[in-house]
Amino acid sequence: MPSDHHERDFPSFAALRAEALACTRCPLAACRTQVVFGAGDEHADLMFVGEGPGADEDRTGEPFVGRAGKLLTSLIEDIGLTRSDVYIANVVKCRPPGNRDPHPIEIDSCRPYLEAQIGFIQPKVLVTLGNFATKLLLDTKVGITKLRGQSHPFRDGAVVIPVLHPSAVLRNGGAALAQARADFVAIRRALANVS
Ligand code: URA
Numbered sequence: 001m002p003s004d005h006h007e008r009d010f011p012s013f014a015a016l017r018a019e020a021l022a023c024t025r026c027p028l029a030a031c032r033t034q035v036v037f038g039a040g041d042e043h044a045d046l047m048f049v050g051e052g053p054g055a056d057e058d059r060t061g062e063p064f065v066g067r068a069g070k071l072l073t074s075l076i077e078d079i080g081l082t083r084s085d086v087y088i089a090n091v092v093k094c095r096p097p098g099n100r101d102p103h104p105i106e107i108d109s110c111r112p113y114l115e116a117q118i119g120f121i122q123p124k125v126l127v128t129l130g131n132f133a134t135k136l137l138l139d140t141k142v143g144i145t146k147l148r149g150q151s152h153p154f155r156d157g158a159v160v161i162p163v164l165h166p167s168a169v170l171r172n173g174g175a176a177l178a179q180a181r182a183d184f185v186a187i188r189r190a191l192a193n194v195s
Contacts, residue, residue, distance in 0.1 A: 006112045007119030013042055016116050020093055026109035028094035028102075033058045038089035038117055046191060047087040047123035048072070049114065049133040051165065052102050058095035063088045068166035072129070075166070075180060079188040089117050091132045102132060111136070124158050124194040127187055130165025138162070149183040151190050161187055 010016035021035045036053040039062050048064075056066035064072045073083055092102040092110045102110075114136075118126065128134040131144045137160055138152055144162055151159040163183035169176045 006115035009112065010116050010120075013117075013120045016113065016120065020113045023093070023110075023113070026094075026106045028092065028096060028106055031097050032094040034061045035093050036061055036063050036090060036095075037093055037113075038087060039063055040083060040087035041085060042087065042121055044085060044087040044121060045124045045194060046081070046085070046127065046187070047089065047118065047121055047125070048127045048129055049137065050088070050090045050129045051132040052090050052092035053095040054099050055095065063090055064166075067170060071166040071170060071180075075184050078181065079184050087117075087121050087123065089114060091136055107132070107136065122156065122158070125187060125190045126154055126158055126160045128160055128162045130168060134160075134162040148179065149186045151186070159190055161190060163187070 007016070010019065017037050020037050023029060023035060036057045050064060053063065054066050054068070056069070057063055063069070072088075076083060076086060091114060092106050093113060094106075094110075096102050096106070126137065128137055134144050134147055135141065137154070138147070140147070144164060147162040148164060149161070151161055154160045161183065164176055164180050166180070169180045
């Protein structure tokens with residue numbers, strides 16, 4: 001995994017947050033209502049990384065609070081945790097207009113914030129939700145359907161577990177939901193192994 005130690009670019013997690021909240025590094029800054037930095041326990045063993053804020057997140061400033069967020073919350077609760085036990089962030093921290101896919105320049109501009117969040121939090125299990133987070137953090141072109149539900153080595157002994165994005169689960173229904181539940185069982189097992 002390249003680009004280690006971005007947390008050294010920021011004196012503290014609070015400073016990182018403050019800089020991200022005022023960011024104008026990419027064109028998404030011009031169309032956002034607000035930056036969705038991330039939420040949860042800054043010392044969590046388990047961190048989730050989604051794609052980018054949607055309309056509900058852009059309005060509230062919180063990640064995963066819309067329909068996909070409700071599904072994510074229930075999958076987290078199904079493995080005996082709450083949202084406040086984990087940390088939730090996104091690849092891009094500002095909403096792409098009309099929920100389009102984030103562009104490479106937007107992902108590259110925002111990457112130092114995500115890398116620094118990971119550097120400060122030092123999660124033991126990093127769950128990538130969908131293709132964008134998976135491809136970025138595993139530095140791969142392999143798609144989520146091949147990688148999901150398995151532990152992939154990350155830096156400092158941590159693992160990445162890719163899972164289906166909750167929006168894809170909502171779109172695809174029953175079989176996808178069963179796969180997502182199986183992926184969360186893998187998350188619970190990986191957590192039990194590290195703590
Ligand atoms: N989808 C994402 O990828 N992130 C959010 O925060 C909300 C929906």
